[in-house]
Amino acid sequence: MTRTGKAPTFGALLRDLAADAVVVDEVARAARANSPEVARLPAGEVHRQVVLLVTSGLGALERDEDPAGRDFTEARRLGAGRAAQGLSVAGLLRGVQAGRDRAVELVVRHGRAAGIADDVLLEGLLTIGRYAAAVEWAVVDGHRAAEREFVGTGTAARARLLGRLLLDGPAGTSPGELARFGLRPQGRYHCLLATRTDPALSHALHRQLIRHGGLLGTVEGRLAGLLPRCPGAATVDLLVLVAPAQPLQRAPAMYALCLAALRTATHRRLRGLRRLTDVAAETALDAQPALAELLRGTLLGALDPTDEFHRELARTALAWLDHGQRLDQTAAAVHVHPNTVRYRLRRLREVTGGPPVEEGGRCTVPETVHWWWALRGWLDGH
Template sequence: MSTPLAPLLAALAGDEGLVDELVAAARSASPDVARLPAHESRRHVAVLLAAGLAAFQGGEPDFGEAARLGADRAAQGVPCAGVLCAVRAARTRVLEVAVVRGRAAGIPDEVLLSAALDFDRYVGALEGHVVEGYREAERARARGRRDRRDAVLRALLLGGRADDAPAVGLRAGARYRCVVLNVTDPARAEALQPRLAACGGVFGTVEGRLAGLTPRAPADAGPDVTAVVGPPLPLRRAAEGYRLCLAALTGAVRFARTGVLAVVDLAAETALAAQPELGAVLGGALLARLDPADAFHRELVGTALAYLDHGRRLDRTAAALHVHPNTVRYRLRALHERTGLPVDDDGAPVLTTLRCWWAFETWQRGRCGPPAAP
């Protein structure tokens, strides 16, 4: 810094009254800061002023106190905007004082202007460190809340005790639905949580998946997401709800179901997904005369599945496949000739129909095994 400024800087550094002026300016500009004890602001202002003046006299800029100021205000619940208002008000006041005193000391305006520009750049860097200190404190607090929330959820859903449940917003006497999603990517889970928490629940990571407890089912879980919702249960039975949801999620994923799905609506998928080996043997046994490499055979099985999925209605099946109803009828007859399965028999028992559907679905996915030994 140029020689004419040295006496001015020394005078400012030794002026205790200047610190009080800056504190008053900061508190006046930010009601949030004004609610704190005055000594809280004075402590930071004194250190920041000393560090700033030292930097102007050739010292190395030290922004550590600026980061601590941001972190302290975050912990005290002062909004970041309020913190910056206070810092900028103090900056304006110190410039006003410096200009008045500099002119009184005969320092040329061009020297004061150059110093003011340098000071403004310094304060800009200082503000950046205040904000970063504030954000880092927020991130640390969020990590702490997230870790505590996840610990409580894991304890409840994995069968342990969770005496801290009230601390994360769960009431001991209430009933909650367990929700388990097929989301394992941490970034995606973090992005989904605000949407899910809108239903009043608590969500976190359990066994690598996004899961939670909520008083009501979420309305939406996002595109291409499978969210399985259990029945309302007391917290002491949360682990039971979690096991149900996990089994149902396996079934939902196995059969490519997406959206928000209730456990009760996934009963069939859950049961079938629990016996993949049996499904493979069933498909191999009932469809042994079909060749997966034959395009026509694949067409027959796909038509049969569509027919069963559309309530054995020729018109609906034909519309879904974009073919004529007679084409559907021909394919079903051709399939019956090759397999003997009563696909188009409206009088077939429910369990027979279920076996047919399961065999077709497993065969279509290429997961059939050899026929069972006699």
């Protein structure tokens, strides 16, 4: 922010900073850098926390009201959510306070650059400081209230153990602690991970899965688990991924794979319970975006993304590969006659040089992978 003409008001400065993605990112990075527990949270959640604090201060400044009269339900919900994720109140506060300190530094720096007098900056910072303190108190109050509830049900201890096992592995965890929650040091468990959603849906899914035994809880904002038996299905309308059973030592690796596969499956708009291995190829290919771009350019550079006929050719070819290079199955999938499929494949070959679709011919496995990857990426990217 540079000085241009008349200095803005303190409220206008704060509003501009709250809407500045770079500023919000700096504050969020400070919170994550000063609290290892906060650093494990998804970046988007930390950003939302930053916006909550800044907008609370902005509202306080504009309304000039007593903090005691405000509704801090969202702040309490934030604290309760962090407790459910296994964060300690000390780790949470370290992140909140580091973010607040960085925000103050940025307000002063940008305010002076914009020509706001130091006494105006000081008065504004004192005002929002009172509200920031009230927000922090509400966060802590929500965290402690949730912890008291969890103590009665064992939820907090379950979440902490599950988080440690999925993020760091079983090293340092005693057999007795594992046994307390039904796990065995030498057991093999299916890592389960669901998409973030409304807490009511997560709770309903939790009730369905708990009968399979093992350990379930919230990790990084998602329902996760280590189950001795693979669930047969999930009736809740959520995307749930389940990895093959593996030793506890491999739990962090399975969790990381499920997390990557969840992004791929979400992009494909998949729902229900899915095995990790069902989306293995797509997940592996999605991990190489630069290579995918090179492949698209090499194989499909002659296609025009603005030409609907070219897009129709690409969709038909992708369906052909998805259905085992069978004309009849492809025709049924795209609702045309097999001769139309044959014509489109030949036209695509004329335009791009491939894939090989001569009568009775088949793509080799590498050719199938290359063309499928290029076609899917070309259609998704345009």
